[in-house]
Amino acid sequence: MINAESTYLQQMAELGELQSVTCTENIVTVDGAKLLPKGASINRKVIERLLHHKLLKPIDFTTQIEDAVDHNTLITLGRSLMERTSEMGSMVRMMRSKGFVEQSCKRIHLELPIQNKLTVAQKLRPELLEHSLRVTLAITILGEELGLPEKELEILATAGLLHDIGELHLGVGDLPLDQNLDLDHWQQVRSHPLVGATILKQFPAYTPHVVRAVQEHHERLDGSGYPQGLKAIRISRAGRLLAFTELAIGALRKYSLRQLSTIIKTNLDALDPQPVSVFLQALTLYENSGKSQAAEIHANKVTSLFELVSKLILAAEKIVQDRTPEQKTSEPCLLDSELIKFNQAMSRAGFDIHQVTASMAMIGEDQESLSELEGLLKETLFQLRHMLLEMQRRFSETHSDSPDRAAIQQWIKEAEQNLNTAAQLFA
Protein backbone atom coordinates (compact mmCIF):
# COMPACT_ATOMS: atom_id res chain seq x y z
CA MET A 1 0.00 0.00 0.00
CA ILE A 2 1.41 3.37 -0.95
CA ASN A 3 1.64 6.19 1.55
CA ALA A 4 -1.39 8.44 1.09
CA GLU A 5 0.40 11.54 2.35
CA SER A 6 3.35 11.21 -0.03
CA THR A 7 0.98 10.72 -2.97
CA TYR A 8 -0.72 13.98 -2.11
CA LEU A 9 2.58 15.83 -1.51
CA GLN A 10 3.76 14.80 -4.93
CA GLN A 11 0.59 16.16 -6.49
CA MET A 12 1.12 19.46 -4.65
CA ALA A 13 4.63 19.60 -6.11
CA GLU A 14 3.23 18.98 -9.60
CA LEU A 15 0.71 21.76 -9.08
CA GLY A 16 3.59 23.98 -7.91
CA GLU A 17 5.02 23.66 -11.42
CA LEU A 18 1.81 25.08 -12.88
CA GLN A 19 0.94 27.85 -10.44
CA SER A 20 2.41 29.35 -7.32
CA VAL A 21 2.13 27.31 -4.11
CA THR A 22 3.67 29.20 -1.17
CA CYS A 23 4.37 28.27 2.46
CA THR A 24 2.31 30.46 4.78
CA GLU A 25 4.50 29.44 7.74
CA ASN A 26 7.68 27.43 8.32
CA ILE A 27 7.21 23.79 7.40
CA VAL A 28 8.54 21.68 10.26
CA THR A 29 8.73 18.00 11.09
CA VAL A 30 7.09 16.41 14.14
CA ASP A 31 10.53 16.59 15.78
CA GLY A 32 10.71 20.34 15.23
CA ALA A 33 13.24 20.37 12.37
CA LYS A 34 12.62 23.16 9.84
CA LEU A 35 12.31 21.86 6.29
CA LEU A 36 11.15 24.99 4.46
CA PRO A 37 10.85 28.62 5.59
CA LYS A 38 7.70 30.73 5.40
CA GLY A 39 7.40 32.23 1.91
CA ALA A 40 9.20 29.35 0.13
CA SER A 41 7.64 27.80 -2.97
CA ILE A 42 6.54 24.19 -3.18
CA ASN A 43 7.58 22.49 -6.42
CA ARG A 44 9.40 19.43 -7.77
CA LYS A 45 12.76 20.83 -6.60
CA VAL A 46 11.92 20.94 -2.90
CA ILE A 47 9.54 18.03 -2.62
CA GLU A 48 12.20 15.38 -1.91
CA ARG A 49 12.97 17.25 1.31
CA LEU A 50 9.38 16.84 2.49
CA LEU A 51 8.74 13.27 1.35
CA HIS A 52 11.14 11.66 3.81
CA HIS A 53 9.79 13.25 6.97
CA LYS A 54 6.64 13.24 9.02
CA LEU A 55 5.31 16.77 8.88
CA LEU A 56 3.93 18.47 11.98
CA LYS A 57 0.89 19.79 10.08
CA PRO A 58 -0.80 18.54 6.91
CA ILE A 59 0.60 20.42 3.90
CA ASP A 60 -2.75 22.12 3.16
CA PHE A 61 -2.59 23.90 6.54
CA THR A 62 0.77 25.50 5.84
CA THR A 63 0.50 26.48 2.17
CA GLN A 64 -1.52 28.77 -0.03
CA ILE A 65 -2.24 28.17 -3.70
CA GLU A 66 -2.56 31.11 -6.06
CA ASP A 67 -6.03 31.37 -7.66
CA ALA A 68 -7.40 28.56 -5.51
CA VAL A 69 -10.84 27.16 -6.35
CA ASP A 70 -13.56 29.20 -4.64
CA HIS A 71 -17.33 29.59 -4.95
CA ASN A 72 -16.95 31.66 -8.12
CA THR A 73 -14.83 28.98 -9.81
CA LEU A 74 -17.47 26.40 -8.94
CA ILE A 75 -20.31 28.58 -10.21
CA THR A 76 -18.56 29.15 -13.56
CA LEU A 77 -17.79 25.45 -13.94
CA GLY A 78 -21.32 24.49 -12.84
CA ARG A 79 -22.88 26.78 -15.46
CA SER A 80 -20.71 25.29 -18.17
CA LEU A 81 -21.64 21.75 -17.08
CA MET A 82 -25.29 22.69 -17.25
CA GLU A 83 -24.90 24.09 -20.79
CA ARG A 84 -23.09 21.06 -22.18
CA THR A 85 -24.85 18.86 -24.69
CA SER A 86 -25.46 15.77 -22.66
CA GLU A 87 -28.65 14.05 -21.55
CA MET A 88 -27.86 15.05 -17.99
CA GLY A 89 -27.30 18.67 -19.05
CA SER A 90 -30.62 18.91 -20.86
CA MET A 91 -32.48 17.16 -18.04
CA VAL A 92 -31.09 19.66 -15.52
CA ARG A 93 -31.96 22.56 -17.86
CA MET A 94 -35.49 21.21 -18.06
CA MET A 95 -35.79 21.12 -14.26
CA ARG A 96 -33.98 24.30 -13.20
CA SER A 97 -32.97 27.73 -14.52
CA LYS A 98 -29.37 29.02 -14.60
CA GLY A 99 -29.69 30.82 -11.25
CA PHE A 100 -29.92 27.41 -9.63
CA VAL A 101 -26.17 26.77 -10.07
CA GLU A 102 -25.19 29.84 -8.05
CA GLN A 103 -27.66 29.05 -5.31
CA SER A 104 -26.45 25.43 -5.05
CA CYS A 105 -22.74 26.31 -5.03
CA LYS A 106 -23.22 28.89 -2.28
CA ARG A 107 -24.56 26.14 -0.06
CA ILE A 108 -21.17 24.41 -0.14
CA HIS A 109 -19.00 25.08 2.88
CA LEU A 110 -15.36 25.66 1.89
CA GLU A 111 -12.41 25.69 4.30
CA LEU A 112 -9.09 27.08 3.00
CA PRO A 113 -7.14 23.77 3.16
CA ILE A 114 -10.03 22.09 1.33
CA GLN A 115 -9.85 24.77 -1.37
CA ASN A 116 -6.23 23.68 -1.85
CA LYS A 117 -7.40 20.12 -2.45
CA LEU A 118 -10.06 21.23 -4.90
CA THR A 119 -7.40 23.20 -6.79
CA VAL A 120 -5.20 20.11 -7.02
CA ALA A 121 -8.25 18.31 -8.44
CA GLN A 122 -9.06 21.17 -10.85
CA LYS A 123 -5.56 21.17 -12.35
CA LEU A 124 -4.49 17.52 -12.13
CA ARG A 125 -7.79 15.57 -12.06
CA PRO A 126 -10.31 17.91 -13.76
CA GLU A 127 -12.74 15.04 -14.41
CA LEU A 128 -12.88 14.43 -10.64
CA LEU A 129 -13.87 18.03 -9.89
CA GLU A 130 -16.49 17.97 -12.67
CA HIS A 131 -17.93 14.71 -11.42
CA SER A 132 -18.09 16.07 -7.86
CA LEU A 133 -19.82 19.24 -8.97
CA ARG A 134 -22.32 17.27 -11.06
CA VAL A 135 -23.12 15.26 -7.94
CA THR A 136 -23.62 18.51 -5.99
CA LEU A 137 -26.04 19.89 -8.58
CA ALA A 138 -27.98 16.64 -8.92
CA ILE A 139 -28.24 16.03 -5.16
CA THR A 140 -29.45 19.61 -4.68
CA ILE A 141 -32.28 19.04 -7.15
CA LEU A 142 -33.06 15.79 -5.38
CA GLY A 143 -33.11 17.45 -1.94
CA GLU A 144 -35.30 20.27 -3.23
CA GLU A 145 -37.74 17.86 -4.87
CA LEU A 146 -37.97 15.98 -1.55
CA GLY A 147 -38.73 19.29 0.19
CA LEU A 148 -35.73 19.09 2.55
CA PRO A 149 -34.94 22.11 4.76
CA GLU A 150 -32.11 24.53 3.91
CA LYS A 151 -29.76 23.03 6.54
CA GLU A 152 -29.99 19.60 4.94
CA LEU A 153 -29.50 21.03 1.46
CA GLU A 154 -26.23 22.56 2.72
CA ILE A 155 -25.11 19.18 4.06
CA LEU A 156 -25.97 17.49 0.77
CA ALA A 157 -24.30 20.12 -1.42
CA THR A 158 -21.11 20.07 0.69
CA ALA A 159 -20.91 16.27 0.94
CA GLY A 160 -21.66 16.07 -2.80
CA LEU A 161 -18.68 18.21 -3.72
CA LEU A 162 -16.28 16.61 -1.25
CA HIS A 163 -17.34 12.95 -1.46
CA ASP A 164 -14.30 11.77 -3.47
CA ILE A 165 -11.70 14.04 -1.87
CA GLY A 166 -10.00 10.93 -0.43
CA GLU A 167 -9.11 9.88 -4.01
CA LEU A 168 -6.60 12.73 -4.18
CA HIS A 169 -4.56 11.15 -1.41
CA LEU A 170 -4.59 7.78 -3.09
CA GLY A 171 -3.95 8.85 -6.66
CA VAL A 172 -6.49 6.32 -7.96
CA GLY A 173 -9.99 6.35 -9.37
CA ASP A 174 -12.33 3.47 -10.16
CA LEU A 175 -10.69 0.80 -12.30
CA PRO A 176 -11.80 1.33 -15.93
CA LEU A 177 -13.36 -1.64 -17.76
CA ASP A 178 -10.40 -1.97 -20.10
CA GLN A 179 -7.79 -2.26 -17.37
CA ASN A 180 -6.65 -5.50 -15.79
CA LEU A 181 -7.93 -6.29 -12.34
CA ASP A 182 -5.52 -5.17 -9.68
CA LEU A 183 -6.00 -6.04 -6.02
CA ASP A 184 -3.78 -3.25 -4.71
CA HIS A 185 -5.73 -0.71 -6.76
CA TRP A 186 -9.02 -2.09 -5.42
CA GLN A 187 -7.79 -1.90 -1.80
CA GLN A 188 -7.11 1.78 -2.37
CA VAL A 189 -10.41 2.47 -4.12
CA ARG A 190 -12.17 0.74 -1.24
CA SER A 191 -10.52 3.03 1.28
CA HIS A 192 -11.24 6.40 -0.38
CA PRO A 193 -14.52 7.06 1.48
CA LEU A 194 -12.75 6.57 4.82
CA VAL A 195 -9.75 8.66 3.82
CA GLY A 196 -12.12 11.45 2.74
CA ALA A 197 -14.07 11.29 6.00
CA THR A 198 -10.84 11.38 8.02
CA ILE A 199 -9.73 14.52 6.20
CA LEU A 200 -13.03 16.31 6.77
CA LYS A 201 -13.12 15.36 10.47
CA GLN A 202 -10.24 17.75 11.06
CA PHE A 203 -12.61 20.68 10.52
CA PRO A 204 -15.33 21.33 13.10
CA ALA A 205 -17.30 23.20 10.42
CA TYR A 206 -17.89 19.92 8.58
CA THR A 207 -20.61 18.44 10.74
CA PRO A 208 -20.79 14.71 11.50
CA HIS A 209 -23.64 14.55 8.95
CA VAL A 210 -21.30 15.66 6.16
CA VAL A 211 -18.49 13.38 7.34
CA ARG A 212 -20.82 10.40 7.60
CA ALA A 213 -22.36 10.97 4.17
CA VAL A 214 -18.88 11.05 2.62
CA GLN A 215 -17.91 7.88 4.44
CA GLU A 216 -21.10 6.12 3.30
CA HIS A 217 -21.28 7.21 -0.33
CA HIS A 218 -20.52 3.72 -1.72
CA GLU A 219 -22.67 1.79 0.76
CA ARG A 220 -25.79 -0.01 -0.57
CA LEU A 221 -29.04 -0.76 1.25
CA ASP A 222 -28.66 -4.53 0.73
CA GLY A 223 -25.20 -4.50 2.36
CA SER A 224 -23.35 -5.02 -0.94
CA GLY A 225 -21.49 -1.69 -0.75
CA TYR A 226 -18.17 -0.64 0.75
CA PRO A 227 -16.17 0.10 2.89
CA GLN A 228 -18.30 -1.28 5.72
CA GLY A 229 -21.09 -3.19 3.97
CA LEU A 230 -23.66 -1.27 6.04
CA LYS A 231 -27.32 -2.15 5.55
CA ALA A 232 -30.48 -0.05 5.14
CA ILE A 233 -31.16 2.25 8.06
CA ARG A 234 -27.62 1.92 9.37
CA ILE A 235 -26.76 4.26 6.50
CA SER A 236 -27.66 7.89 7.24
CA ARG A 237 -30.26 9.62 5.08
CA ALA A 238 -27.67 11.97 3.59
CA GLY A 239 -25.46 8.92 2.94
CA ARG A 240 -28.29 7.12 1.13
CA LEU A 241 -29.15 10.15 -1.01
CA LEU A 242 -25.48 10.68 -1.83
CA ALA A 243 -24.98 7.00 -2.67
CA PHE A 244 -27.90 7.08 -5.12
CA THR A 245 -26.83 10.36 -6.73
CA GLU A 246 -23.21 9.32 -7.03
CA LEU A 247 -24.22 6.04 -8.64
CA ALA A 248 -26.51 7.81 -11.12
CA ILE A 249 -24.00 10.52 -12.07
CA GLY A 250 -21.14 8.01 -12.34
CA ALA A 251 -23.30 5.71 -14.46
CA LEU A 252 -24.20 8.49 -16.89
CA ARG A 253 -20.55 8.55 -17.96
CA LYS A 254 -21.11 5.17 -19.57
CA TYR A 255 -24.88 4.72 -19.92
CA SER A 256 -27.77 6.59 -21.51
CA LEU A 257 -30.57 7.81 -19.21
CA ARG A 258 -32.78 4.96 -20.42
CA GLN A 259 -30.11 2.36 -19.65
CA LEU A 260 -29.59 3.94 -16.26
CA SER A 261 -33.29 3.69 -15.48
CA THR A 262 -33.26 -0.05 -16.34
CA ILE A 263 -30.24 -0.59 -14.11
CA ILE A 264 -31.94 1.27 -11.28
CA LYS A 265 -35.22 -0.64 -11.69
CA THR A 266 -33.41 -3.96 -11.58
CA ASN A 267 -31.32 -3.08 -8.50
CA LEU A 268 -34.05 -1.73 -6.28
CA ASP A 269 -32.93 -3.73 -3.22
CA ALA A 270 -29.68 -1.77 -3.12
CA LEU A 271 -31.15 1.73 -3.48
CA ASP A 272 -33.18 4.13 -1.38
CA PRO A 273 -36.74 4.27 -2.80
CA GLN A 274 -37.14 8.03 -2.25
CA PRO A 275 -34.47 9.27 -4.69
CA VAL A 276 -35.35 6.42 -7.06
CA SER A 277 -38.92 7.68 -7.39
CA VAL A 278 -37.81 11.32 -7.83
CA PHE A 279 -35.41 10.22 -10.58
CA LEU A 280 -37.93 8.03 -12.40
CA GLN A 281 -40.57 10.80 -12.36
CA ALA A 282 -38.07 13.31 -13.73
CA LEU A 283 -37.06 10.83 -16.41
CA THR A 284 -40.68 10.35 -17.52
CA LEU A 285 -41.12 14.12 -17.81
CA TYR A 286 -37.88 14.37 -19.75
CA GLU A 287 -38.80 11.59 -22.16
CA ASN A 288 -42.24 13.10 -22.72
CA SER A 289 -40.61 16.44 -23.50
CA GLY A 290 -39.14 14.78 -26.63
CA LYS A 291 -35.63 15.97 -25.84
CA SER A 292 -34.10 12.54 -25.31
CA GLN A 293 -31.86 11.17 -28.02
CA ALA A 294 -30.38 7.69 -28.28
CA ALA A 295 -27.48 6.30 -30.28
CA GLU A 296 -28.04 3.25 -32.52
CA ILE A 297 -27.16 -0.10 -30.97
CA HIS A 298 -26.01 -3.11 -32.97
CA ALA A 299 -27.55 -6.49 -32.17
CA ASN A 300 -24.33 -8.42 -33.03
CA LYS A 301 -22.31 -6.63 -30.41
CA VAL A 302 -24.98 -7.14 -27.76
CA THR A 303 -25.20 -10.85 -28.64
CA SER A 304 -21.43 -11.33 -28.21
CA LEU A 305 -21.55 -9.55 -24.90
CA PHE A 306 -24.57 -11.54 -23.76
CA GLU A 307 -22.80 -14.81 -24.64
CA LEU A 308 -19.74 -13.82 -22.63
CA VAL A 309 -21.70 -12.77 -19.57
CA SER A 310 -23.84 -15.89 -19.80
CA LYS A 311 -20.73 -18.11 -19.98
CA LEU A 312 -19.32 -16.45 -16.87
CA ILE A 313 -22.54 -16.78 -14.90
CA LEU A 314 -23.19 -20.40 -15.92
CA ALA A 315 -19.67 -21.42 -14.86
CA ALA A 316 -20.21 -19.67 -11.52
CA GLU A 317 -23.57 -21.38 -11.05
CA LYS A 318 -21.89 -24.73 -11.52
CA ILE A 319 -19.45 -23.92 -8.70
CA VAL A 320 -22.22 -22.77 -6.41
CA GLN A 321 -24.22 -25.95 -7.10
CA ASP A 322 -21.20 -28.14 -6.40
CA ARG A 323 -20.49 -26.58 -3.03
CA THR A 324 -21.56 -28.67 -0.07
CA PRO A 325 -23.76 -27.06 2.60
CA GLU A 326 -20.77 -27.33 4.99
CA GLN A 327 -18.57 -25.43 2.59
CA LYS A 328 -21.21 -22.76 2.23
CA THR A 329 -21.34 -22.18 5.97
CA SER A 330 -17.65 -22.63 6.76
CA GLU A 331 -16.49 -20.39 3.93
CA PRO A 332 -19.24 -18.05 2.78
CA CYS A 333 -18.47 -16.89 -0.73
CA LEU A 334 -19.70 -13.80 -2.52
CA LEU A 335 -20.60 -15.96 -5.51
CA ASP A 336 -23.59 -17.46 -3.65
CA SER A 337 -25.28 -14.14 -2.95
CA GLU A 338 -24.15 -12.17 -5.99
CA LEU A 339 -25.27 -14.76 -8.53
CA ILE A 340 -28.82 -14.51 -7.25
CA LYS A 341 -28.61 -10.74 -7.71
CA PHE A 342 -27.37 -10.94 -11.31
CA ASN A 343 -30.05 -13.45 -12.27
CA GLN A 344 -32.74 -11.40 -10.56
CA ALA A 345 -31.66 -8.18 -12.27
CA MET A 346 -31.81 -9.88 -15.68
CA SER A 347 -35.13 -11.61 -15.16
CA ARG A 348 -36.74 -8.46 -13.75
CA ALA A 349 -35.92 -6.80 -17.07
CA GLY A 350 -37.33 -9.81 -18.94
CA PHE A 351 -34.06 -11.40 -20.12
CA ASP A 352 -32.92 -14.95 -19.39
CA ILE A 353 -29.21 -15.43 -18.97
CA HIS A 354 -29.62 -19.18 -19.65
CA GLN A 355 -31.34 -18.59 -23.00
CA VAL A 356 -29.16 -16.21 -24.98
CA THR A 357 -30.27 -17.26 -28.47
CA ALA A 358 -33.96 -17.29 -27.59
CA SER A 359 -33.72 -13.92 -25.81
CA MET A 360 -31.92 -12.34 -28.75
CA ALA A 361 -34.42 -13.77 -31.23
CA MET A 362 -37.26 -12.22 -29.25
CA ILE A 363 -35.59 -8.82 -29.16
CA GLY A 364 -34.64 -8.81 -32.85
CA GLU A 365 -33.68 -5.29 -33.88
CA ASP A 366 -35.88 -3.53 -31.34
CA GLN A 367 -33.68 -0.59 -30.29
CA GLU A 368 -35.32 -0.01 -26.95
CA SER A 369 -34.78 -3.60 -25.77
CA LEU A 370 -31.27 -3.73 -27.23
CA SER A 371 -30.37 -0.59 -25.34
CA GLU A 372 -31.80 -1.93 -22.08
CA LEU A 373 -30.00 -5.23 -22.46
CA GLU A 374 -26.71 -3.58 -23.40
CA GLY A 375 -26.90 -1.36 -20.31
CA LEU A 376 -27.65 -4.31 -18.04
CA LEU A 377 -24.84 -6.41 -19.48
CA LYS A 378 -22.32 -3.61 -19.09
CA GLU A 379 -23.44 -3.09 -15.53
CA THR A 380 -23.21 -6.83 -14.82
CA LEU A 381 -19.63 -6.79 -16.12
CA PHE A 382 -18.84 -3.81 -13.94
CA GLN A 383 -20.30 -5.51 -10.87
CA LEU A 384 -18.59 -8.79 -11.72
CA ARG A 385 -15.24 -6.98 -11.74
CA HIS A 386 -15.93 -5.55 -8.31
CA MET A 387 -17.05 -8.95 -7.09
CA LEU A 388 -13.88 -10.61 -8.38
CA LEU A 389 -11.68 -8.03 -6.71
CA GLU A 390 -13.60 -8.29 -3.47
CA MET A 391 -13.31 -12.10 -3.52
CA GLN A 392 -9.56 -11.82 -4.09
CA ARG A 393 -9.28 -9.33 -1.25
CA ARG A 394 -11.11 -11.65 1.15
CA PHE A 395 -9.05 -14.64 0.01
CA SER A 396 -5.86 -12.69 0.65
CA GLU A 397 -6.93 -12.24 4.26
CA THR A 398 -7.78 -15.87 5.00
CA HIS A 399 -6.02 -19.08 4.00
CA SER A 400 -7.63 -22.31 2.95
CA ASP A 401 -6.55 -25.14 0.70
CA SER A 402 -9.99 -26.68 0.21
CA PRO A 403 -10.74 -27.97 -3.31
CA ASP A 404 -13.70 -25.61 -3.24
CA ARG A 405 -11.44 -22.59 -3.06
CA ALA A 406 -9.26 -23.97 -5.85
CA ALA A 407 -12.33 -24.24 -8.11
CA ILE A 408 -13.37 -20.69 -7.29
CA GLN A 409 -9.89 -19.39 -7.96
CA GLN A 410 -9.82 -21.16 -11.31
CA TRP A 411 -13.15 -19.50 -12.14
CA ILE A 412 -11.75 -16.10 -11.15
CA LYS A 413 -8.81 -16.64 -13.51
CA GLU A 414 -11.05 -17.54 -16.42
CA ALA A 415 -13.46 -14.74 -15.55
CA GLU A 416 -10.61 -12.22 -15.73
CA GLN A 417 -9.84 -13.30 -19.30
CA ASN A 418 -13.48 -13.15 -20.31
CA LEU A 419 -13.83 -9.70 -18.77
CA ASN A 420 -10.87 -8.47 -20.77
CA THR A 421 -12.43 -9.81 -23.96
CA ALA A 422 -15.69 -8.08 -23.05
CA ALA A 423 -13.88 -4.79 -22.44
CA GLN A 424 -12.45 -4.99 -25.95
CA LEU A 425 -15.99 -5.13 -27.33
CA PHE A 426 -16.44 -1.61 -26.02
CA ALA A 427 -13.04 -0.31 -27.11
Ligand SMILES: [Fe+2]
Ligand atom coordinates in the same frame (compact mmCIF):
# COMPACT_ATOMS: atom_id res chain seq x y z
FE1 LIG B 1 -17.74 9.79 -6.91
Ligand SMILES: [Fe+2]
Ligand atom coordinates in the same frame (compact mmCIF):
# COMPACT_ATOMS: atom_id res chain seq x y z
FE1 LIG C 1 -16.38 7.59 -4.47
